[in-house]
Amino acid sequence: MTSTTSTSTDLDAPSRTHRFRVTPARVLRSEWHKLWTLRSTWITLLCASAVTFGIGLTMGATYEDGGGDGDIDTVVLTLIGIQFTQIIVAVLGILVTASEYTTGMIRATMTAVPRRLPVLLSKAAVFGALVLGVTLVTHAATFLGAQLLLSGTEQSASLGDPGITRALVGSAIGLTLLGLIALGLGALLRSTPGAIGAFIGGIMILPEVIPLLPYDVATDVVKYFPARALESATSAGPVPEGAAPGAALLALALWATASLTAAGILLKRRDV
Secondary structure, rough: HHHHHHHHHHHHHHHHHHHOOOOOOHHHHHHHHHHHHOOHHHHHHHHHHHHHHHHHHHHHHOOOOOOOOOOHHHHHHHOHHHHHHHHHHHHHHHHHHHHHHHOOOOHHHHHHHOOOHHHHHHHHHHHHHHHHHHHHHHHHHHHHHOOOOOOOOOOOOOOOOOOHHHHHHHHHHHHHHHHHHHHHHHHHHHOOOHHHHHHHHHHHHHHHHHHHOOOOOHHHHOOOOHHHHHHHHOOOOOOOOOOHHHHHHHHHHHHHHHHHHHHHHHHHHHHO
């Protein structure tokens, strides 16, 4: 009787091990569930969309020919709300990682996934996919809505015009990459206030200070900083003293990669 029970237990062990084995798909599903079920995720994204859409429609409704805004890029004009939504998206990216350290949930997460790195990559993947999808829809809707109000003006344009679709897609990709940079900062600093301060200081304020330096190289370098690169990626036409759209997106991708790589290295080396 004992022998039969022991044998049965031994045969069941592999199936139980397989059932509870940690796999990349399961880690990804877990991180998606955590992000999806947080009320703050949807409130933040809805706020970001509302700000972009609302400001875009306001610009369209109040625009008048001859007011001195005729030389502004059409996509930049309609998506000018990105100046505010980039902060909202960055805060959400920081919360995805830093909030788990604040609540202590990170201990349970790392106990379940001892290798750690899959957790960070899964967080980045689900956050990036969600933000990219929401921003693509928001930016397209904002542009089309604003164009209904801009019809007949010098800012009138359509999706088929040169550079328009590329700028709308580029703005969504750029904003997503900016959010991933913030996500990496949250994992690096493990503090929501600290990461927000670092983002505002390093990403938004520093590019405005560097050009004041008496060096020509400062102007050449600053156009590849995240906030400036996002401006170039959002424009349908060339930006004076700015990077080309492709180069701007590449710079943002490298910044995001550097942020996540540094976060991954520290995550592997230090205690939770």
